[in-house]
Amino acid sequence: MGRELPRWYRDAKFGLFVHWTVGSVPAFAPLGKDPFALAREDGEHAAFARTPYAEWYWNSASIPGSPAAQHHERVWNGCDYGVFVERFLDAAQGWDPVRWERLMRRSGARYCVMVTKHHDGVLLWPSDVPNPHRGAAWSSSRDLVGECAAAARRAGLRFGTYYSGGLDWTFGGLGIDGWHKLFRAIPQSDAYRAYADAHYRELLRRYAPDVLWNDIGYPGGASAATPLVDEFHAANPDGVVNDRFDLIGVVQGAMHADFRTVEYSSGGAPAGRQFEVCRGIGASFGYVADETEDRCIAVHDLVRLLVDTVADGGNLLLNIGPMPGGEVPWMQASRVLALGEWLAVNGDAIYGSRPHPLGRLATDDGTPVRLTSGADGAAYAIVCGRTASERVRIDGLPPGGVQLLGHRGALRREGDAVLLPCRPPEHAVFTLRIA
Numbered sequence: 513m514g515r516e517l518p519r520w521y522r523d524a525k526f527g528l529f530v531h532w533t534v535g536s537v538p539a540f541a542p543l544g545k546d547p548f549a550l551a552r553e554d555g556e557h558a559a560f561a562r563t564p565y566a567e568w569y570w571n572s573a574s575i576p577g578s579p580a581a582q583h584h585e586r587v588w589n590g591c592d593y594g595v596f597v598e599r600f601l602d603a604a605q606g607w608d609p610v611r612w613e614r615l616m617r618r619s620g621a622r623y624c625v626m627v628t629k630h631h632d633g634v635l636l637w638p639s640d641v642p643n644p645h646r647g648a649a650w651s652s653s654r655d656l657v658g659e660c661a662a663a664a665r666r667a668g669l670r671f672g673t674y675y676s677g678g679l680d681w682t683f684g685g686l687g688i689d690g691w692h693k694l695f696r697a698i699p700q701s702d703a704y705r706a707y708a709d710a711h712y713r714e715l716l717r718r719y720a721p722d723v724l725w726n727d728i729g730y731p732g733g734a735s736a737a738t739p740l741v742d743e744f745h746a747a748n749p750d751g752v753v754n755d756r757f758d759l760i761g762v763v764q765g766a767m768h769a770d771f772r773t774v775e776y777s778s779g780g781a782p783a784g785r786q787f788e789v790c791r792g793i794g795a796s797f798g799y800v801a802d803e804t805e806d807r808c809i810a811v812h813d814l815v816r817l818l819v820d821t822v823a824d825g826g827n828l829l830l831n832i833g834p835m836p837g838g839e840v841p842w843m844q845a846s847r848v849l850a851l852g853e854w855l856a857v858n859g860d861a862i863y864g865s866r867p868h869p870l871g872r873l874a875t876d877d878g879t880p881v882r883l884t885s886g887a888d889g890a891a892y893a894i895v896c897g898r899t900a901s902e903r904v905r906i907d908g909l910p911p912g913g914v915q916l917l918g919h920r921g922a923l924r925r926e927g928d929a930v931l932l933p934c935r936p937p938e939h940a941v942f943t944l945r946i947a
Contacts, residue, residue, distance in 0.1 A: 517770055517786050518750045520670065520722075523864040523887070524622035525822050526855070527723075528848070529674070529790055529831035530612075530660065531797035533630045535567040536836045537596040537603075538588065539801035542579045546776035546795050560689045566833070567798035569596075570632050574686040594649065597634055600836050601652050607838030613663035615832075615840060619848045620855030622863070624664040625672035625725050625829060628657050628715060633682035637718070641710040644703070645682045661719045672723025673715050677708050677730040677737075677757065698729045705731040712740055716747070724753045734761030741768065754788070771827070781824045789821050790829040793844045799833040808843050811850045812939035818851065818862070819894050819941065823882035825867045857918040858943045861892035868892075876905040883910075890947035898936050905929040910946050917943040 541564045544550070551559035560571070561578040570593050572580035584590060616624060628636050633643055634650050637657040643650040661671040678698045679685060685697025699705075708731060715721065724744055730737040737757035744751050755762045755769035762769045771786040776795075781787050793814075794803045809817070814830070821828045830851070832844050840848075855862060864887030873881040879897040886892050891910040907928050914923045914930050923944075924931040936942055 515745065515768060515770070518752060520750060521623075521752045521770070521827070522786065522866075524670070525827050525862050525865070526619075526621050526818060526851075527623040527625060527672075527788075527827060527829045528616060528619060528621040528669075529797070529829045530624065530626040530834070531567055531630070531792075531831055532604075532636070532656070532834045532838065533567045533627060533798050534593070534596050534600040534632055534634050535569040535630075536799040536834065537599045538569050538584070539566060539799050539835075540569060540580060540583050540587075541566040541572070541796050541798075541800050543800070543802060543807055544795065546791075548776055548778045556690045560694075564795035564800075565798065566796045566800045567627075567630055567632075569798075570681055571686055571688050575689050593632065594646070597632075597646075597650060600634070603836035604652060604656060604838060605654060607654075607656070607659075609659045609663040609838075612660065612838070612840070613667050615845055615848060616664055616667040616669055618852045620852035620859065621669055621830075623670040623672060623723060624660070625674050625723050626657060626660045626664075627674045629675050629680075629711065631676045631679040631681055631728075633680040635711070637715075639711065639714060641707060641714065643682055644707065650682065657715070657719060661721075670722040671719065672725055673719060673721045674725040674727065675708075675712060675715065676728060677712075677726045678728025680704065680708075695729065698731060700731050705736060709736075709740065716744060720748065722748065722751050724751065726754060726757045728756065729759070730757045734758040734767035738767055774826075781821075781826055787826040788829050789817070789826055790831065791817075792831040792833060793847050797831045797833055799835050799841065803843070805843055808847065810939075811847055812941060814847055814851055815854050815941045816896050819882050819896060822862050822865060823867060823871065823884055823894070854941070858894070858941075860886055860888065860890075860917065860945065861894055861943045863887070865892065870908060870910070873906050873908050875899055876907070881906055886945075888947075890945050893944040893946060894941065895936075895944065896941050898938050898940050899932075900935075902932040902935045903929055904932060909944075912946040915945040917945060 542562045547559040547563045561575045573584040642648050664671045683699040752770035758767050761767035772782045774789045776791050794808045818828045865884035868883035868885045870883050877900040882894045884892045909928045
């Protein structure tokens with residue numbers, strides 16, 4: 513229970529999530545708020561019936577009267593989900609992992625977590641343990657997981673596996689329209705427990721992941737999952753595990769988790785615990801064909817999300833949702849690349865940093881400033897917005913000489929005021945190094 517968090521994970525700060533799923537074939541979800549905001553504002557039925565998560569399409573289409581159910585009947589004539597599985601696995605045969613490798617290399621991310629099996633039960637690797645209800649047709653003959661792992665590692669990233677331990681709709685549970693039904697849908701049979709356990713051990717043996725990212729829960733909860741997690745940690749002391757094998761068990765101290773997960777607006781950073789914020793570039797993790805630029809997080813908001821997360825002591829796991837053939841839509845890739853460019857200049861304030869005792873300050877014109885303590889011993893003040901002029905005053909700025917990251921030479925400092933080379937552009941997020 514008192515296991516020390518591996519340093520690489522604390523230092524990494526930024527990872528890429530990959531939801532490449534069968535849901536990318538229908539590629540449909542209502543465009544709107546994230547499901548946690550929907551639940552708070554419109555009720556839990558709306559959170560499921562109108563979920564923006566395209567990877568939940570099979571379940572959404574199983575809820576009578578839902579937008580997905582109407583879409584499925586109108587566009588797909590109510591076809592069996594297996595039609596999408598066949599199309600997805602066929603399209604994936606043409607995937608070029610080198611394109612992902614290039615994106616990962618330029619993203620600034622330090623680790624990658626790939627979905628290996630989502631709630632629909634489709635396996636993205638040629639498993640020796642095929643689905644007992646759908647057979648080999650529900651497994652990829654091409655080792656998509658292995659090829660992604662190799663691409664990530666060539667790009668210098670650590671690799672992790674997402675596996676939906678808590679839901680597998682081939683074992684039942686479709687039509688989830690509330691939280692109670694969600695947790696009742698977790699298969700608890702000995703057959704499913706053995707199936708999930710065999711998959712996990714296969715993933716560990718074949719791909720040696722550094723992150724186990726389980727979702728929803730696990731059959732048997734903490735008592736069933738703990739031996740698996742213990743064996744993972746024994747084999748890989750650098751490995752980390754999230755808290756979703758048994759959320760309640762983690763809170764009660766019955767099970768260990770290396771980090772807590774915060775999804776979209778599901779809650780704030782847990783005090784005193786390592787946490788990871790995960791979200792898509794739009795409101796879905798999986799690919800949505802009708803998603804437009806205005807539905808995606810703006811680059812400056814994405815940078816601020818990373819800055820706020822890191823200044824609070826967490827990591828950001830930003831998702832990409834590829835199309836069926838593995839192409840990453842440009843509106844996603846462009847934001848990932850922009851974040852990588854920002855990190856290329858400002859990375860000293862992010863990688864290896866820790867929260868600064870001051871945490872938050874502001875300029876005299878009200879622009880937010882977040883502070884981190886760098887691995888080099890310097891303080892970093894990240895100014896999150898355009899200031900009124902090139903003269904920036906930050907009351908309480910730590911003492912020391914000031915440099916602007918990306919600019920050579922020291923800046924002139926007068927007390928808490930710093931003179932920049934020029935007034936920053938609109939939506940600027942820039943970093944002052946103080947030492």
